[in-house]
Amino acid sequence: MRAVRLHGVGDLRIEDLGALTPGPGQALIRVQACGVCPSEVRSYAGTRTASAYEHGLPRALGHEWAGVIEEIVPAEGVASGTALRPGQLVAVDWRGVCGRCTFCSRGRSDLCENLRAVAVGGFSDVGVAPLDQLCALPESVSGEAAAFVEPLACVVNGQERLNVELGSDLVVVGCGPMGLLHVQLGRARGARVIACDPIAPRSAAALALGAEAVVTAAGEEARAEVRRLTEGAGADAVVVAVGASAAVDDGIAMAGKTARVNVFAGTFPPRELALDPNRIHYPEIAITGTHDYTPQQFRLAARLIARGLVAVEGLISHRGGLEETVAGFERVRRHEGLKTMILPNS
Ligand SMILES: [Zn+2]
Ligand SMILES: [Zn+2]
Structure with missing residues (x-):
């Protein structure tokens, strides 16, 4: 796995992190596209110092991503509990919500009190995520468009x-x-x-x-x-x-x-x-x-993109490989351009 990690303010590095292996109930995904998001640029720029480093450093970045399934490891005791198949384009919902806290039980899991990032990947060539965090998209949708499901x-x-x-x-x-x-x-x-x-x-x-x-x-x-x-x-x-x-x-x-x-x-x-x-x-x-979303809203967003009700072509101003990530972060910091889309396998 080659991934972009934040080591501190203004310090992004592309690193080789060794092989990434999916566990039971997970998929290995080849990343097609990952969007640069201002929320992570704040951590990079040091403007959100209070909470930016709560997950520890170094920290892998990228949460607006989509890719093609390379390998599926079924959950233990489940023969074929998923309709997902290798070769399928999926958008990845990184938000692991608990389903039990005060807000989850009110249907407001966008405010889950036990939120965890359950997907690994983003600005990386491959990623891993639980199968139930994946949303399949039809062949007519591009990887770039699928990366817009999260925002x-x-x-x-x-x-x-x-x-x-x-x-x-x-x-x-x-x-x-x-x-x-x-x-x-x-x-x-x-x-x-x-x-x-x-x-x-x-x-x-x-x-x-x-x-x-x-x-x-x-x-x-x-x-x-x-x-x-x-x-x-x-x-x-x-x-x-x-x-x-x-x-x-x-x-x-x-x-x-x-x-x-x-x-x-x-x-x-x-x-x-x-x-x-x-x-x-x-x-x-x-x-x-409002900030973030519920799993239901994530799936609705995927339907809107699949049906062409929201177009994303005109929203991308810059594209590049992993090495373009720093330039993309700098552009967002300066409020230049629109979305920078990182295509790690292009
Ligand atoms: Zn974002
Ligand atoms: Zn919860």
Whole structure:
């Protein structure tokens, strides 16, 4: 197994880690694609020092990945307990949830209190994962597209929490790869989508992917523009897909009466937000946060990709082998480009 591991702030290394062998009930997977995610870039950049190293160092990175099954080891006592076959493309759900804690038992395993990373692999040539963490995709889907199942599952969670309704106005603040998934899912749910991003290629991508209008201003000007575009009413739902308290402030100001606002991105380093409570109280606004997803949402995301309801081609700005990982992390750190897709076996 060749894998990219984080050894400390700014220190990513490609290393040979020896043979990787699947245990009972697991599959060996040849990794086709793994996306660079801002959450790991924060660990690399040292902006999330409090919790970034809780899993110890060195630490293998990459959690948005998909690959082709090379070998299956059946669980003991189960002759053929899986429909999965070697040669099949699978998206890998790294989140091992316990199924028993307070939140799992309420159907909210996105908040599992005993969460464990149960898959090994990502920015690596091969990986291993339990069979029940794998989601098969049809032959029409590319490995790159399958690697978007994980981030799309987070977006599904965000929009289910927001309850984006048919014929409603959804504002997406921040049109990086996650924001652009929100734009498409909002359209698929029947909303009129207004996308906000001052970075020209991002707002252009939002328009190409189905946004009704884009707002390239920020602050007061952007808020006024959203009011105008929603006939003075403000949005029914707002998702803030950029980690900046000024963007959250804008998002709340763009919300109309009874609207829901989802703080979808973490903000690092943390920044406080001064907020007049009357801005929530009188218009009866609900502010929510979401991160991660449930196993059910992961499978729904896989169906959305398999059926072409969400397109990911236009979301990839850079591709490369394992040696491209550092450059990809540096680009995300500088907020350049869209998704960098690492193709370890290309
Ligand atoms: Zn991610
Ligand atoms: Zn749990």
